[in-house]
Amino acid sequence: MNGADLTRRTSETFAPPLEGGAGARVDGSGKGPVVDDARILLVDDKPELLESLYQLITLHGYHAEKALGGQAALDALARDHHDVVLLDLIMPGVSGYDVLDFVAREKIDTKIIVVSGDASFSGVKHALHCGAFDFVKKPYDAAELVATMETALREVWLENRNQDMEAQLRASEELHRFIVNSSPDLVYMLDRNGCFTFLNDRLGPMLGFEKSELVSRHFSELVDPEYLDLATNVFNERRMGSRAARNVEIKLRSSLKRPGSRFSDVQSIWVELTAQGVYTDPRERNRQTFVGTFGTIRDISERKEAQEVINFQAYHDLLTHLPNRALLKDRLELAITQGSRNKARLAVMFLDLDRFKVVNDNLGHSMGDRLLKAVANRLQSCLRRSDTLSRFGGDEFTLLLPEIRTRDDVVVIAGKILDRLNSPFVIDGHELFVGASIGIAMYPEGGTSAEALIQNADIAMYHIKSRGKNGYQFFAEEMNNRFSTRLILERDLRNGLSRNEFEVFYQPQVCLRTGRITGVEALVRWRHPERGMVAPGEFLPLAEETGLIIQLDEYVQRRAFADVAAWDRAGVGKVRVSVNVSAAQLEKEGFIEQFVEALESAGLNATRVKVEITENTLMQDMEVIIPKLKTLRDLGVSVAIDDFGTGYSSLSYLRQFPVNTLKIDRSFVCDIREEEGEGEASIINAIVAMSQGLKLDLIAEGVENRTQLNYLRQHGCSEVQGSIFSEPLPAAQMCDMLRADPFAEIVVSEARSEQSSGVAAAS
Template sequence: MDFERDYYCLMPSMQFILDERGSILDVNHFGAKSLGYTQDELIGASILKTVYEMDRSYVEQQMNKVFNECAHVIHQISYRKQKKDGSIIWVQEYLRCIHQEDGQQILLISCQDISKQKQTEQLLLGQKKILEMIARRKEINEILNELIITIEQINPMTIGSILVLDKKENRLYHAASPHLPSEYIQATNGIQIGEKAGSCGTAAYRKEIVIVSDIEHDPLWEDYKQIALAHGLRSCWAIPIFSSTEQVLGTFAIYHYNSVAPTKEDLEIIETFSSLAGLAIEQARMREKLEKNQQRYQSLFKYNHDGVFSLDLDGKFLSVNETAEKISGYSQTELAQLHFSKLVVHEDVKVAEDLFEQAKRGTSQHARIRIYNKQRNLLYLNVTTVPIIVNGLVTGVFGIAKNITESIEAEQKIKYMAYYDSLTGVANRRLFQERVQETIDKAKMKKQLFAILYIDFDRFKYINDSLGHSAGDLLLKKAARRLRRCVYTNDTVARMGGDEFIILLPNISTKKDAIETAKQILCSFQKPIVVHGHELFLTPSIGISFYPDDGEDAEILIKHADLAMLEAKQRGKNGYFVYCDHQLQQMRTNMQLLNDLQKAIQQKELFLLYQPIVQLPSKRIAAVEVLVRWHHPSLGAIPPSTFIPLAEESGLIVQLGEWVLKEACRQAKQWQKEGLTPIRVCVNISARELQDRKYAKRVEMILQEANLEAKWLELEITERMMVYNEPTITRNLNLLKQLGVRIAVDDFGTGCSSLSYLKQLDIDTLKIDRSFIQECPHSYYEKAIVDSVLSLVQHLNMNVIAEGIEDEKQFDYLAKNGCSEGQGYFFSPPLSAEQLKQMLQNMNEPRHV
């Protein structure tokens, strides 16, 4: 017996054990939770506590019957339970009486929630009954009342209401509201449709469903909430009732005594019954017109916006309206010779025949059916069939066919957009991944090789920023077309985003085939692409991965092709690289190095060096360039050329840059406190830092924290950063200038900046790149460039620093030609803070090197 109890209590359904009085001896956790109770709340209570009050008598009668009949016989009943929150569910219950050794009887109950099944059954039965009433020409009030009663039976916690629209007055009148309070009906009868006209008036006005979950606080009910709240109505969901021509006939509404929102199932039921109401109202009005004047019926038949037709019991057309002729492409005479199935697409014939047979049996149904018209165009129709009943006998089938081809094609377009890139028309990431997976499945079976090519265009961002997004979009379209011309039709070209594309080559014999395709792509992009009159050159960097050598699932293969593409970029761009494990190892090494760098910032493994910048020709120290260095605890000194690019790629440069700036400002102030004459500290900053909208504010806070005047800080940007012309970067630079911070352009002459940016950004200092100083004054070209820069800054009244001065000749030449300041090993290598302090103290009067 204990085993049986344990077994019952552990099953994944609602399990109860009752004594002869119907008290709950035990209930499993699943059962209590399903009803919203704890086990302690139910044990000891009557089972009738969980039964919907209208079903309690029936349940009590059935339990007595089970106790009085033979033990161990399993009985089955269905009824409604009420959960703790008041909601109602249908259950199917199995009962079994057990005689215990002490002579007592207990009842083992196992029940499952069949609400959805019951709701579906009730819905189908309700639909059938309503359609039969429509077909049998029952009075419209009787049909609408039956419709409301049906939905209230499906969900006893609701109150239904149908209002019909008087088009002349634009008012709604109650047509079926059997359980709404009479005072409420009287107060809302003849409500004017419009905004803030409650749920129903607003739904009819907007021609869309209106959900009000809280009548008391929703502005739509401002003028009517008092009467609703007075009768306990707390929520109302309303949907317009449409005719077959999309005209508003009225509204279908559901009220609740609680503030609740509809579920997906509720919405489906509302839409279904509003359609039935629309069909009933429209059929009733059509019947009224038919009874008044047969000619008016013929007019309606003729001018209906939907195709209307009738069939004999053999399925041949008897009559069709003009719309049906237009839809089918056939005349009425031609259709009279055809069976309806001759128009239907082969795959849909069975559905159409079932629709026809149901109507012959007296049941109205609807379905989506595809047909070919006379011109062999594929059309999608929503077809509703209704039995034609004369003297109680079905004599034929009446049908309404709505042409929904345009909406279906719109849906297909949406599906297309889900799988194809809207800009270029090639596949998108989603479709590409699915095709890779399909190719993997085939390749596993046939043990085949295939390749993935990951492509990034090297100069696209520069072109896009320079010529604008419209030019960039057109460039991408033409690049995509050029890529497609480089591959076969069964290969897949996809856009991964931005200027990144990816290609699947599913049918290659050797790896050489994929490499030849990559070479062909590189060759094709040697020719310019003309956009808005500009000849533009794009250089692809291509990464290649192979199945199965480089991975056996889609994500890994794409990732490895991407890594190979990055390697191609690092090797000089405009080329291809085949993925190899060594590359992955290098990536892992870099990732570990990045982790270590983050720890190094926190654990003070980094330190700063300071290289003097001197005035020319006096050699007095005017400033220092701040240089960050890293001594790894196990790897030793890590060159900046190794860890700075990693920091920039990962975004860690922001955290690193902030640490350098804080430390440099602190040290500059410390030298001043020790009595040394103030000098500028020059700190390099990255584009990533300037792209932060709050960067200038952070610099201001760092200066305040160090108590350092802004004029002693000079921030160095690269020449390339000026041409980004990003609003955020420009705004930050302007704010920094307003603070009094000096701005210098580093490596001047190596980029492609416009002279207008120098004026626009109010640059204080230009630093001539060391590559021009190395050959001065011997090289004619380098000398000409340096002379031009010196002349430029003199006219612009700017400071200029020559980097990389290594010997006396360079020093003399620059000093004589008006160079303001110089930097290089000729004066001093980078020094520690203490070494620089000693130099400044030893040479404080005059301060020079």
């Protein structure tokens, strides 16, 4: 073959890297990929032959290295990796056979093509026996030699690719094994018969079994018998596609003991099980065959226990574990339904412990709690299996007695309860005596609804308590009068204070010159759990009669001081807060110390506070009250007379009082009517003049419309509060209003409108 032929041949066979994939290119024959950037070692002892071979190989785009003689070949092989070696056999010194032996001995990964003039059968056989990949006889055909070399390179590429795939497969298997065994869930596989073929390492920690105990065993040996039908349906399901997976909650058997668990059957645990069928040939639906199931198992026993606790707490008293009022009401409504259907009677007992407060106040709440639990145990011992004992709250219990034939049956149970409770309770060496006042309402004569029966039993209980306690009383319709309602309200008021049912709302006080909010009045609100919001006029008089007003005042003051301090931290502007102080609180020993402590606890300066007292309060015990008010004034607290004009104070007394502000009562503000002129508001005019003469600030409350607002501004009233600006608001909404300060524009525009009207009238 001449040079022109060689050039033409090589230009036809050379091809750049194509679709062989990464690290590969298509060989000159087009038969497949070869190693890209392959390293070829050329070995011959004849320089001219070595150079000719070099030219041939490099013309085909391959990188070649020349080794002149066997020793140079050994050095090159020891130094670098070569994909293919073109080796002459007959060389002085280190022969080609020596090179073959070296490659075999050192386990060098390369393909050796012998290019030799010794083409005898024995020579070829010997070379191949020594590890040669192929044999090309000298003189060689260039195309044959290149084709043989590229065949070797394809072998190298395939071997490399196989090694890479095996490495990737091993890595993938290791990764999947790591993921499966590191999963917090138990991973499993079943064969088509439902026997376990695989379980990951979570089996032991979750269920306490060894893998050898379950592999090849049927799933039914692991499933709690109660849930076996459900598990069988899940594992035998033949759904495919997006609906193939199933999630169910079942119980599995466990060999682990779980100390402290609330579950009675410690030999099983709650799990969430997922299951998905495995099928052959998933690409062809008509040829799919079910071969088994795989999925995960997650321990949800803690979640189930938490749900059980939450459900228990929702319907039971946390101290005694008795049903609470919600569960009692549910059972009572069911008993009423059954009683109506069967023409049966039932009874509700409302029981209040006598002398319990003495124990609680003198021995502490811990002792009181232990006594309540002991009482609950005794009460339970007096009841039938069908009866329900409920703790209604505090020291009150409610009993539901269904299927009562006569009142005598109830009398027997009530007498038994009283006898049991009259025996002393011995707790930590203390001998404690309590009795009980029991009110009884019978269905249907004592009420036909759950609410009516409980309320009427409560009324009957208060009747027996008012007659000396420690007895029982059946409800009669004549008891349901105003006195009974008052007793219930008093009871609810006391409970409301202990249960934090009261809230503090705030009504803004607005400057009529600037429209800015200068202060707020703290007003108590009662969010009754059953009646909703109770009007202050309904419970405040009773609170004053019973002395509970002191506790109520102290609560409002502490809450108000804390809220104002919180507003300061929120950066909504500093306003003063007005709090009401009753005569009972003012007269109480230690009032000043308690008031100052509440301020310090909230971190609020005394100058930010105004106390409001009524005229009649001032007149009750001036020798006690006036010095305390002066002490408050000295601390920086402002003093206002609330509802001014409705009491009996005189100007001479007014000069003695340490007062900063007068508040015009809403009843006088209501007298301001546009159509009736100023005659009806003459008292307001007098109060305004009086405040100006005594240099006192003036606030009008109960302002509801523009007529009242304009009249008060015209006659010198500096501040107002009322629904024209805002009803009393909860603390969070009041904070938002202070931040917005929304009344300036309203007041200013109203003043301008008034001025314009005056100018027009004058002209």
